[in-house]
Amino acid sequence: MKLKVVKSLRVCIFGLATVASVSTVSAQQYPVSSDEGVDGEELFAVCGFCHGMQGQGGPALDAPPLAGMEAWYIERQLKAFKSRVRGMHPEDVPGMQMSIVSGMVRNDVTISNVARYIESLTPGAAPELARGEVAGTARPFIWRSEYAKLEHSEPADAVRGAEIYNGSCAACHGTNGEGSQILGSPRLTDLSVAYSHRQLQYFKNGVRGSNSEDVYGAQMASFAKLLADEQAIADVVAYIDSIEADK
Numbered sequence: 001m002k003l004k005v006v007k008s009l010r011v012c013i014f015g016l017a018t019v020a021s022v023s024t025v026s027a028q029q030y031p032v033s034s035d036e037g038v039d040g041e042e043l044f045a046v047c048g049f050c051h052g053m054q055g056q057g058g059p060a061l062d063a064p065p066l067a068g069m070e071a072w073y074i075e076r077q078l079k080a081f082k083s084r085v086r087g088m089h090p091e092d093v094p095g096m097q098m099s100i101v102s103g104m105v106r107n108d109v110t111i112s113n114v115a116r117y118i119e120s121l122t123p124g125a126a127p128e129l130a131r132g133e134v135a136g137t138a139r140p141f142i143w144r145s146e147y148a149k150l151e152h153s154e155p156a157d158a159v160r161g162a163e164i165y166n167g168s169c170a171a172c173h174g175t176n177g178e179g180s181q182i183l184g185s186p187r188l189t190d191l192s193v194a195y196s197h198r199q200l201q202y203f204k205n206g207v208r209g210s211n212s213e214d215v216y217g218a219q220m221a222s223f224a225k226l227l228a229d230e231q232a233i234a235d236v237v238a239y240i241d242s243i244e245a246d247k
Helices: 002-028 040-051 071-082 093-104 108-120 158-168 193-205 215-224 230-245
Strands: none
Touching: 040 093, 040 108, 071 093, 071 108, 158 230, 193 215, 193 230
16 A cells, blocks of 8 residues: 555656746745745645645545635644644545645745635635546545545435534534634535545544644544544534535
8 A cells, every 4th residue: 555655646746846846946935934925826826736726626636625714724734734743644645745745835924825815715616627527526546545435334414413513513613614713623614525524534543633743633533533433424524514505
């Protein structure tokens, strides 16, 4: 499996290097301690290679939608990837990609700039079209991991999921998945179903949130462990997705 992971990373990094060369040079002109940084929209051209130029996400690279996500949360995650607090587990292939790419964001000002730009993007943009088909519907590489998809015996049930959500999630993430900056809990309603499935599996099984410096991740991991199995994950995500659909 390690060989597959290496090949996956090489494919993505090569593509990113091609797209990001100009922005990377621009990013390096500001020292880490500088109070100046790269313009957020300029740097997002690099992010858009995986996440879509409108922040709509890229399923082909397992890149989640970002558009409209809170700037404070984006900042926290970019710093976590940059410091290797997140994205270092060998089963987290997309996270490993991010931990490498985040090195282009040299200082806190640049992180803040790109985070604010992402927050300004409007969620829900349609995927780009390629050759008459929806782009990003198949992976260009093989990701052999038990976390690549969710296995559950019954269809996801939002009614059961509501019970789980209200008992375990609402206290931090809000009754409507709106999140809370005070509690450090992000909004959930703009996340893709596939991404939510994967992150809950990660938290439940120690792939994410096990680093001692990841305080908020550790909190999420403790709640994720209360989910009985992958069926419970499917159910609670179905409920969260239904909140989004009702807007």
